[in-house]
Amino acid sequence: xxxxxxxxxxxxxxxxxxxxWLVAMSFKTTNEILGGFSLFPQTWTIENYAVIFTDPSWxxxxxxxxxxxxxxxIISLAAALPAAYAFSRYRFLGDKHLxxxxxxxxxxxxxxxxxxxxxLYSAVGIFDTxxxxxxxxxxxxxxLAVWILEGFMSGVPKELDETAYVDGYSFPAFFLKIFVxxxxxxxxxxxxxxxxxxxxxxxLAKTLTAVAAKPIAAVMTKTSSSAGFExxxxxxxxxxxxxxxxxxxxxxxxxxxxxFALGRV
Amino acid sequence: xxxxxxxxxxxxxxxLILVAFNALVPLMTVVNYSVQETFGxxxxxxxxxxxxxxxxRSERFHGALGRQALFTITILLIEIPLGxxxxxxxxxxxxxxxxxxxxxxxxxxxxxxxxxxxxxxFTLPDIGLAGYTINEVLGxxxxxxxxxxxxxxxxIVMDVWHWTSLVVLLSYAGIISxxxxxxxxxxxxxxxxxxxxxxxxxxxxxxxxxxxxxxRFMDSFNIYTEPFxxxxxxxxxxxxxxxxxxxxxxxxxxxxxxxxxxxxxxFAVTLLVSWLFYTIMTKDDAQ
Amino acid sequence: MAEITLDGLRHSYLPNPKKQSDYALKQMDLKWxxxxxxxxxxxxGCGKSTLLNIIxxxxxxxxxxxxxxxxxxxxxxxxxxxxxxxxxxPVIYDTMTVYDNLAFPxxxxxxxxxxxxxxxxxxxxxxxxxxxxxxxxxxxxPDNKQKISMGRGLVRDDVNVIMFDEPLTVIDPLLKWKLxxxxxxxxxxxxxxxxxxxxxxxxxxxxxxxxxxxxEGEVVQVGTPIELFERPAHTFVGHFIGSPGMNxxxxxxxxxxxxxxxxxxxxxxxxxxxxxxSPDSARTEIGIRPEHVSLGKAGDSNTLGGTVRKAxxxxxxxxxxxxxxxxxxxxxxxxxLPAAGDEVTLHFQPEYTRVYADGWIAxxxxxA
Numbered sequence: 001x002x003x004x005x006x007x008x009x010x011x012x013x014x015x016x017x018x019x020x021w022l023v024a025m026s027f028k029t030t031n032e033i034l035g036g037f038s039l040f041p042q043t044w045t046i047e048n049y050a051v052i053f054t055d056p057s058w059x060x061x062x063x064x065x066x067x068x069x070x071x072x073x074i075i076s077l078a079a080a081l082p083a084a085y086a087f088s089r090y091r092f093l094g095d096k097h098l099x100x101x102x103x104x105x106x107x108x109x110x111x112x113x114x115x116x117x118x119x120l121y122s123a124v125g126i127f128d129t130x131x132x133x134x135x136x137x138x139x140x141x142x143x144l145a146v147w148i149l150e151g152f153m154s155g156v157p158k159e160l161d162e163t164a165y166v167d168g169y170s171f172p173a174f175f176l177k178i179f180v181x182x183x184x185x186x187x188x189x190x191x192x193x194x195x196x197x198x199x200x201x202x203x204l205a206k207t208l209t210a211v212a213a214k215p216i217a218a219v220m221t222k223t224s225s226s227a228g229f230e231x232x233x234x235x236x237x238x239x240x241x242x243x244x245x246x247x248x249x250x251x252x253x254x255x256x257x258x259x260f261a262l263g264r265v
Numbered sequence: 266x267x268x269x270x271x272x273x274x275x276x277x278x279x280x281l282i283l284v285a286f287n288a289l290v291p292l293m294t295v296v297n298y299s300v301q302e303t304f305g306x307x308x309x310x311x312x313x314x315x316x317x318x319x320x321x322r323s324e325r326f327h328g329a330l331g332r333q334a335l336f337t338i339t340i341l342l343i344e345i346p347l348g349x350x351x352x353x354x355x356x357x358x359x360x361x362x363x364x365x366x367x368x369x370x371x372x373x374x375x376x377x378x379x380x381x382x383x384x385x386x387f388t389l390p391d392i393g394l395a396g397y398t399i400n401e402v403l404g405x406x407x408x409x410x411x412x413x414x415x416x417x418x419x420x421i422v423m424d425v426w427h428w429t430s431l432v433v434l435l436s437y438a439g440i441i442s443x444x445x446x447x448x449x450x451x452x453x454x455x456x457x458x459x460x461x462x463x464x465x466x467x468x469x470x471x472x473x474x475x476x477x478x479x480x481r482f483m484d485s486f487n488i489y490t491e492p493f494x495x496x497x498x499x500x501x502x503x504x505x506x507x508x509x510x511x512x513x514x515x516x517x518x519x520x521x522x523x524x525x526x527x528x529x530x531x532f533a534v535t536l537l538v539s540w541l542f543y544t545i546m547t548k549d550d551a552q
Numbered sequence: 553m554a555e556i557t558l559d560g561l562r563h564s565y566l567p568n569p570k571k572q573s574d575y576a577l578k579q580m581d582l583k584w585x586x587x588x589x590x591x592x593x594x595x596x597g598c599g600k601s602t603l604l605n606i607i608x609x610x611x612x613x614x615x616x617x618x619x620x621x622x623x624x625x626x627x628x629x630x631x632x633x634x635x636x637x638x639x640x641x642p643v644i645y646d647t648m649t650v651y652d653n654l655a656f657p658x659x660x661x662x663x664x665x666x667x668x669x670x671x672x673x674x675x676x677x678x679x680x681x682x683x684x685x686x687x688x689x690x691x692x693x694p695d696n697k698q699k700i701s702m703g704r705g706l707v708r709d710d711v712n713v714i715m716f717d718e719p720l721t722v723i724d725p726l727l728k729w730k731l732x733x734x735x736x737x738x739x740x741x742x743x744x745x746x747x748x749x750x751x752x753x754x755x756x757x758x759x760x761x762x763x764x765x766x767x768e769g770e771v772v773q774v775g776t777p778i779e780l781f782e783r784p785a786h787t788f789v790g791h792f793i794g795s796p797g798m799n800x801x802x803x804x805x806x807x808x809x810x811x812x813x814x815x816x817x818x819x820x821x822x823x824x825x826x827x828x829x830s831p832d833s834a835r836t837e838i839g840i841r842p843e844h845v846s847l848g849k850a851g852d853s854n855t856l857g858g859t860v861r862k863a864x865x866x867x868x869x870x871x872x873x874x875x876x877x878x879x880x881x882x883x884x885x886x887x888x889l890p891a892a893g894d895e896v897t898l899h900f901q902p903e904y905t906r907v908y909a910d911g912w913i914a915x916x917x918x919x920a
Contacts, residue, residue: 004354005354005356007350007351007354007355008351008354008355008365008369011351011369011429011433012365012368012369014426015368015369015371015372015426015430016368017387017394017395018383018384018387018394018395018426019371019383021383021386021387021393021394021395022383022386022387025386033392034392036391036392037391037392037394037397037401039394065376075283078279079279079280079283080280082276082277082279082280083276083277083279083280083281085276086273086274086276086277087277088267089267089268089273090267090268090269090270090273090276091267091268091269091270092269092270092271092273092274093271093274095273098277098281100543102280102284103543104536104539104540105284105287105288106483107483107487107535107536107539108288108487108532108535109486109487109489109507109508109511109528109531109532109535110487110489110508111487111489111507111508111509111511111512111515111528111531112295112511112528112529112531112532113287113291114512114515114516115515115516115521115524116290116291116292116294116295117287117291118516119294120290120291120294135283135286135287136287138283138284138287139284139287139288142280142283142284143284146280196373196374199374199376200373200374200375200376200377201376201377201490202376202377202378202489202490202494203489203490203512207516216376217376217377217378217379220378220379220382221378221494231386231392234382234386235386237379238375238379238382238383241375241376241379242371242374242375242379244374245371245373245374245375246371246374248374249367249370249371249374250367253363253366253367254363444641446639446640446641446643447643449610449630449637449639450637450639450643450701450704452610452629452630452631453608453630453631453635453636453637453657454631454656454657454660454704455631455657455660455661456656456660457660460660464645464647464648465645468645468646468647469646
């Protein structure tokens with residue numbers, strides 16, 4: 001049995017290796033990095049992190065990213081909840097086709113939408129805003145959120161709805177006070193996936209922003225495109241982007257095994 | 266049982282508006298461009314299916330499509346079995362399970378450009394951990410910017426590093442949903458480990474595996490950021506995958522016509538294969 | 553086929569058990585003879601599944617031994633003990649045909665194909681699965697799937713004992729009856745020791761020759777269905793078996809007599825000497841089944857007066873609930889149904905009236 005445990009251990013070590021290297025780099029000076037190879041930082045420095053925390057063009061990148069990711073999660077969930085309820089409880093004209101059409105949007109290559117989005121959002125006048133990226137990400141996140149929520153909602157018996165009506169609840173009261181608390185695990189899973197896909201996406205986030213809402217991803221690529229770039233700084237920026245993700249996973253750790261079943265698997 | 270209620274359309278309206286705005290309007294634009302030519306100043310000339318023919322015949326498109334297919338097939342062949350194997354090797358209960366799952370999920374939440382940048386730093390020939398080790402310690406010549414083979418191997422290893430955990434997590438969810446009684450019955454029947462895998466675990470994982478293959482196919486076929494940040498599509502165009510080529514055509518060269526035609530062909534291929542998977546998945550459900 | 557002996561068996565799921573309550577299975581010493589049909593009956597959590605898994609080898613007991621025909625099998629794996637087990641829900645190999653499902657245990661043991669064919673056809677005929685042999689197992693109804701589970705157990709001819717862990721749980725009530733009869737029929741044909749675990753008394757009493765009643769990890773009584781009914785050794789047995797269950801009334805012991813409501817009642821026989829000597833050493837109760845309580849006339853011996861609380865006509869008999877003082881007593885009668893509020897006299901049959909101390913029977917049968 002013990003030999004079997006080696007497999008996940010080796011895999012995790014493989015996963016941690018590049019991350020370790022990134023962290024190590026972030027604590028090295030540029031001289032040390034370019035001067036040669038060292039497994040462990042010889043001269044420890046927090047200079048790179050200091051730059052990020054003090055230079056507005058850097059830290060605003062993070063704030064912008066967190067901004068549009070949160071905005072997207074809220075919008076996606078707010079729109080997906082009633083829709084998922086409809087799919088779960090009612091039959092209506094075109095319901096199956098609508099559902100499938102929603103899923104096809106998740107399958108779309110982002111590259112196909114890069115130019116059209118650029119033109120569309122400029123035309124509407126919201127280019128370079130957090131709202132733009134948040135809305136653009138809805139294309140992928142809403143179908144996913146609807147799919148996940150519908151799965152969880154189907155697990156709640158209709159009798160709950162009927163009892164509430166008999167008890168005299170209006171629909172909004174029933175939905176907010178009774179139904180939503182029942183599926184809060186599903187909402188958590190959906191919010192997790194919305195956060196995840198929006199946080200990691202680069203192409204659309206970069207295409208739709210310039211200065212005001214520039215995400216950290218775009219700030220980083222600006223740095224890396226020049227020759228002789230500051231690797232240590234880049235590494236520090238990278239490490240800081242991993243932290244929000246790690247925090248979120250930690251919070252949902254108990255649901256990972258089951259939540260990944262997406263409610264309907 | 267679901268009740269028939271056309272008023273449900275009101276519930277669906279916000280979603281419909283948001284997704285339609287993002288999907289239909291751009292797609293109409295794309296379709297528009299794909300059948301017209303412009304020389305600027307908002308003057309458009311009908312081209313019919315010319316752009317489509319041009320794209321479908323262009324060697325550049327064939328190259329990108331071929332590279333993309335090679336990439337997707339390779340990573341599917343690696344990530345699916347690997348992910349399943351790791352999930353099978355994991356303990357089904359106990360303290361270490363959440364620890365393992367959290368650590369394994371970490372790569373999935375790293376912004377894609379950071380993944381590319383991380384692997385860039387990792388594989389630099391003289392100063393990256395992997396680059397240095399392979400070149401100096403193992404004595405194998407390895408330089409991503411010069412050798413297409415090195416670039417290919419790197420983007421594949423990077424993708425395996427990045428996404429295998431998704432397959433692991435999905436497979437694991439499938440495995441732990443199997444009740445103990447199945448394993449007990451197999452023990453009593455004297456079944457070997459291989460028989461347990463083939464007759465109990467694999468059939469019960471069929472649904473999660475279909476989802477895993479579907480997701481990995483879609484996402485790897487549409488991949489843009491990680492390889493772009495890592496190799497920029499090079500050396501030359503040896504790692505220019507389909508999305509990278511499309512973005513170059515659309516945003517780099519502003520060749521709206523060809524880009525639009527290519528977009529539609531691209532989207533069509535992804536849709537077709539995904540639809541096939543989806544049909545297989547839901548057909549088994551109905552059974 | 554084997555004789556099963558449990559020797560000093562005890563099991564705790566905790567690493568360092570200290571008190572009695574840490575043990576899921578308290579001390580048991582039992583012997584089950586070859587080829588018998590046994591039931592393990594008890595409520596949820598009483599330890600019957602634990603005991604079953606110890607017998608089958610899926611669980612190693614923390615103390616004690618199990619012997620199959622005098623061979624110590626306590627540390628042997630399930631497939632080394634030649635046992636078969638049928639679970640609560642059908643456990644079948646979905647991707648295989650019914651034939652392959654039944655053949656699986658034999659193929660794993662390297663038995664020749666023509667012998668396998670012979671056995672599989674024998675068993676499928678017994679279980680009425682013949683016309684489904686080439687179908688994929690996953691498409692069958694739950695009751696047929698359970699039959700396949702049973703079949704996999706029966707197909708091996710070296711099986712010592714077949715265990716059934718509440719196998720009818722997911723079956724439709726109508727089909728439950730059919731499967732139950734089929735099981736009994738199978739036992740008579742195959743003559744293998746069968747142990748049937750259930751919390752349903754009807755299943756236990758119709759299937760088994762001998763019933764082992766368990767409560768909270770202890771064996772409370774072992775006996776034929778009739779013995780359990782006529783002379784429950786524990787108030788739990790009296791209460792659990794029979795519908796409605798045994799009447800249990802608090803009583804006082806005074807001068808070797810049992811008094812309920814200050815009235816002395818005649819018993820089946822003398823009260824156990826140690827209890828008679830120190831009557832306050834235990835909680836004492838009188839137990840009598842409603843079947844042995846009838847309506848009598850005031851002035852008859854061994855009677856109590858009371859008021860009818862409710863009376864139900866079940867068709868073949870009536871259940872009358874009578875309030876005597878503060879206590880409710882059920883009686884089973886025939887004929888005219890008394891009305892609620894009526895004053896009646898209850899007659900207790902002495903041969904079935906017993907005293908229980910801390911739940912355990914405390915009267916001895918009268919010497920004839």
